[in-house]
Amino acid sequence: xxxxxxLALLLAGMQLILPLGARGYGGQxxxxxxxxxxxxxxxxxxxxxxxxxxxxxxxxxxxxFGPQVIGTLSTDAARQLAPVSSLAIALIAFLAxxxxxxxxxxxxxxxxxxxxxxxxxxxxxxxxxxxxxxxEFVPFLADSPTTTVLVMSLLFASIAVVHSPAVTIALLSETxxxxxxxxxxxxxxxxxxxxVILLFAGVLxxxxxxxxxxxxxxxxxxxxxxxxxxxxxLIGGFLGGGIALYLRFVRRELFLFAILVAFFGSEITRxxxxxxxxxxxxxxxxxxxxxxxxxxxxxRHAIERSAAPVFVVFFxxxxxxxxxxxxxxxxxxxxxxxxVRSLALWAGAGLGARWGRAxxxxxxxxxxxxxxxxxxxIGLATVAAEAYPxxxxxIRALFLAMLAVNQTLGPILFRxxxxxxxxxxxxxxxxxxxxxxxxRPPDTTLRTT
Amino acid sequence: MSAGFxxxxxxxxxxxxxxxxxxxxGRRLLIVSGAEYVLLGILLGPQVAGVLSSDMLxxxxxxxxxxxxxxxxxxxxxxxxxxxxxxxxVTWRIAFAESILTLCIVGGLELVLIRWLFxxxxxxxxxxxxxxxxxxxxxxxxxxxxxxxxxxxxxxxxAQLRTTAGTNLFVAVVAFGILLASSHPADRFNSRLLTPxxxxxxxxxxxxxxxxxxxxxxxxxxxxxxxxxxxAGMLTLVSGAATYLRLSPVMAxxxxxxxxxxxxxxxxxxxxxxxRVERPLYFALLIFAGATWRPSAQSxxxxxxxxFLVARGLAKVGxxxxxxxxxxxxxxxxxxxxxxxxxxxxIVMALAVSYLYQDTLALPNVVFTAxxxxxxxxxxxxxxxxxxxxxxxxxxxxxPAKASALAEVR
Numbered sequence: 001x002x003x004x005x006x007l008a009l010l011l012a013g014m015q016l017i018l019p020l021g022a023r024g025y026g027g028q029x030x031x032x033x034x035x036x037x038x039x040x041x042x043x044x045x046x047x048x049x050x051x052x053x054x055x056x057x058x059x060x061x062x063x064x065f066g067p068q069v070i071g072t073l074s075t076d077a078a079r080q081l082a083p084v085s086s087l088a089i090a091l092i093a094f095l096a097x098x099x100x101x102x103x104x105x106x107x108x109x110x111x112x113x114x115x116x117x118x119x120x121x122x123x124x125x126x127x128x129x130x131x132x133x134x135x136e137f138v139p140f141l142a143d144s145p146t147t148t149v150l151v152m153s154l155l156f157a158s159i160a161v162v163h164s165p166a167v168t169i170a171l172l173s174e175t176x177x178x179x180x181x182x183x184x185x186x187x188x189x190x191x192x193x194x195x196v197i198l199l200f201a202g203v204l205x206x207x208x209x210x211x212x213x214x215x216x217x218x219x220x221x222x223x224x225x226x227x228x229x230x231x232x233x234l235i236g237g238f239l240g241g242g243i244a245l246y247l248r249f250v251r252r253e254l255f256l257f258a259i260l261v262a263f264f265g266s267e268i269t270r271x272x273x274x275x276x277x278x279x280x281x282x283x284x285x286x287x288x289x290x291x292x293x294x295x296x297x298x299x300r301h302a303i304e305r306s307a308a309p310v311f312v313v314f315f316x317x318x319x320x321x322x323x324x325x326x327x328x329x330x331x332x333x334x335x336x337x338x339x340v341r342s343l344a345l346w347a348g349a350g351l352g353a354r355w356g357r358a359x360x361x362x363x364x365x366x367x368x369x370x371x372x373x374x375x376x377x378i379g380l381a382t383v384a385a386e387a388y389p390x391x392x393x394x395i396r397a398l399f400l401a402m403l404a405v406n407q408t409l410g411p412i413l414f415r416x417x418x419x420x421x422x423x424x425x426x427x428x429x430x431x432x433x434x435x436x437x438x439x440r441p442p443d444t445t446l447r448t449t
Numbered sequence: 450m451s452a453g454f455x456x457x458x459x460x461x462x463x464x465x466x467x468x469x470x471x472x473x474x475g476r477r478l479l480i481v482s483g484a485e486y487v488l489l490g491i492l493l494g495p496q497v498a499g500v501l502s503s504d505m506l507x508x509x510x511x512x513x514x515x516x517x518x519x520x521x522x523x524x525x526x527x528x529x530x531x532x533x534x535x536x537x538x539v540t541w542r543i544a545f546a547e548s549i550l551t552l553c554i555v556g557g558l559e560l561v562l563i564r565w566l567f568x569x570x571x572x573x574x575x576x577x578x579x580x581x582x583x584x585x586x587x588x589x590x591x592x593x594x595x596x597x598x599x600x601x602x603x604x605x606x607x608a609q610l611r612t613t614a615g616t617n618l619f620v621a622v623v624a625f626g627i628l629l630a631s632s633h634p635a636d637r638f639n640s641r642l643l644t645p646x647x648x649x650x651x652x653x654x655x656x657x658x659x660x661x662x663x664x665x666x667x668x669x670x671x672x673x674x675x676x677x678x679x680x681a682g683m684l685t686l687v688s689g690a691a692t693y694l695r696l697s698p699v700m701a702x703x704x705x706x707x708x709x710x711x712x713x714x715x716x717x718x719x720x721x722x723x724x725r726v727e728r729p730l731y732f733a734l735l736i737f738a739g740a741t742w743r744p745s746a747q748s749x750x751x752x753x754x755x756x757f758l759v760a761r762g763l764a765k766v767g768x769x770x771x772x773x774x775x776x777x778x779x780x781x782x783x784x785x786x787x788x789x790x791x792x793x794x795x796i797v798m799a800l801a802v803s804y805l806y807q808d809t810l811a812l813p814n815v816v817f818t819a820x821x822x823x824x825x826x827x828x829x830x831x832x833x834x835x836x837x838x839x840x841x842x843x844x845x846x847x848x849p850a851k852a853s854a855l856a857e858v859r
Contacts, residue, residue, distance in 0.1 A: 005665060017694060026510030026689075027514060038682040309682055
């Protein structure tokens with residue numbers, strides 16, 4: 001009841017304020033940001049008691065208060081808040097990298113690779129086959145020659161394999177889950193981020209060779225893709241090294257340092273035209289694994305605390321950007337796509353886990369953590385749309401419609417998986433709020449927040 | 450250089466400066482850092498080097514607006530009613546009288562001068578003169594705190610200085626908030642224009658409703674991350690609402706901060722969360738304020754600035770002496786304790802930036818220049834001025850007049 005009152009007061013306040021004010025001097029930006037933090041956080045807390053993750057509430061708040069429903073957050077205001085999303089992606093990627101420990105990779109890397117290989121292959125094949133079968137109903141495939149249909153289906157499928165580190169990290173942080181399913185899901189999702197960029201680059205290069213675009217709007221080159229990946233590794237490595245030095249010699253004001261790292265990382269990668277997510281992931285990995293354990297932990301906790309409002313707004317903005325109209329228009333293609341992708345994930349993750357001799361819960365539940373899709377996928381869809389301008393709008397519309405469903409369904413399934421595996425709140429008792437003493441022995445497990 | 454990258458470099462610079470300059474220089478040399486950031490901003494700004502262009506400054510506006518609100522909340526969080534009721538009545542009388550006297554003297558003199566010098570009507574000249582009166586009223590708390598920490602903060606002079614500095618901030622922020630409410634641009638969305646009183650009430654209401662919502666939002670949670678989300682969200686909302694409505698974000702947030710300090714059981718954590726972000730935002734605000742400075746188009750700009758500096762100095766020192774004498778407290782506080790109130794502090798830059806944001810007020814560059822000059826001149830010496838008052842003030846009870854006055858204070 002309390003939260004309903006908050007939402008009612010907020011909406012009433014915004015309805016009173018919006019017609020009275022004027023643009024300029026950052027007022028609208030701040031007002032929208034503050035409103036989204038409070039409103040999305042409230043809706044997030046509202047859905048938790050009914051068994052849904054808070055992220056779904058944040059997304060729902062974005063949909064409800066966004067331009068498509070109530071409209072308290074206008075399209076213009078959402079566009080102004082775009083830098084928040086860049087900052088959030090950088091923070092999420094850094095946190096994701098910081099979750100990976102070298103010892104963990106050595107110990108469980110083979111299992112993660114086996115799961116990744118099987119689930120990606122199955123999703124790629126299944127989505128390609130489905131699109132081939134439904135070619136007459138898919139807007140960007142209808143009436144095209146078979147070669148084109150095959151290449152475009154493969155291109156679409158190479159985007160459909162993407163997972164969402166943002167949702168995975170945020171949900172693990174929210175539920176404080178820890179255990180085999182949480183660790184395996186996180187590992188697969190993080191590794192897939194690197195693999196998927198390479199896969200997409202390869203498929204796109206192949207597609208351009210086989211089906212040259214009629215008029216290309218982008219300046220795609222293989223060298224560019226290699227720089228995007230290699231440069232990201234290079235910049236991420238340097239950034240991570242710098243952070244490790246700071247942690248070793250300065251160690252102060254980690255809260256502010258965390259925000260600055262994210263700002264700096266996202267700006268540097270933007271200026272250098274390299275993949276932000278990968279660079280920040282590497283930076284987090286290097287910083288965490290080079291620094292003493294306690295200092296790395298302290299930085300991670302500082303980021304989690306300082307970034308909380310940014311994450312809330314990030315997911316609310318993602319909700320506001322969901323194209324409900326496209327889902328309604330393309331439901332007859334979207335629903336089979338979502339179903340087949342989920343089925344392929346279930347089969348692929350299960351087979352991979354068996355192949356890697358994982359525990360029973362990992363075999364049963366890991367696939368549910370792989371359903372979510374977000375940031376990187378949108379970026380790749382945009383690149384594909386730019387590479388094929390004549391089909392671009394149709395590719396992007398179908399992909400965003402599929403993403404809208406996966407984005408909503410994914411967090412619910414992942415929470416359900418963690419709950420079934422008995423891993424919810426497992427790390428609450430052992431996750432320190434402040435830095436652990438420096439003499440603590442190194443952790444050999446992959447930690448979740 | 451892109452705006453985002455400039456912001457990153459600026460943030461790194463202010464972040465490092467916050468540690469090197471603020472702590473080290475402040476503790477050892479009793480120098481309150483602040484003025485140098487204003488100067489740095491002027492040097493980086495469009496008027497000199499052009500590293501920070503006008504477009505870039507415009508894109509930083511949300512950060513500046515948030516900094517204004519954050520400063521307001523920190524000022525508000527100082528007003529703890531439980532501590533305030535323990536301060537003797539005579540201390541409050543002296544503090545309020547000194548504040549109002551400074552406001553009236555500087556504001557009145559500037560009103561006469563601006564009318565005569567620029568040929569403005571009384572109504573039009575009221576804006577800049579009241580703003581300058583409010584600026585004159587404000588006192589830097591940091592310089593006093595540094596001096597009190599070094600020379601002991603338990604004597605009556607220290608108590609008077611702390612109370613007066615807090616009162617000065619309150620009067621300055623409220624006077625400026627009322628000025629913005631009074632000069633609010635006509636609103637075409639309304640069937641009727643809102644009155645200045647209504648805008649003032651709206652400013653206060655934004656802060657108080659924000660405080661109430663904060664409590665609703667937080668509920669019984671005591672986790673630090675929950676507290677920070679609620680605090681950051683509500684403070685952003687309060688600052689954004691006030692800025693969006695062309696009202697004073699400093700005043701709205703001050704009431705928000707005061708409400709949290711007095712109604713929350715976690716006021717220590719709230720103050721600590723506010724303080725955690727305060728310094729970098731403060732330095733960023735000073736640099737943006739410096740960069741925003743533009744020389745006045747008016748050829749006679751120097752005279753109002755000079756009058757402001759001289760009148761403020763006289764009003765602070767003379768006014769403090771006058772009200773102390775009127776309250777029979779000269780034996781305890783001494784005749785010159787008003788010197789310690791001369792430091793201006795970042796709040797004046799915050800108010801001056803707010804003044805610039807109002808397109809309807811007269812002489813924005815003259816007013817802003819007066820604020821910049823005053824901050825640059827007084828900030829470096831504010832700690833030493835406070836120390837010069839505190840060091841000789843060792844009350845002795847051998848004098849019957851002092852004993853009686855001390856008894857009243859205690």
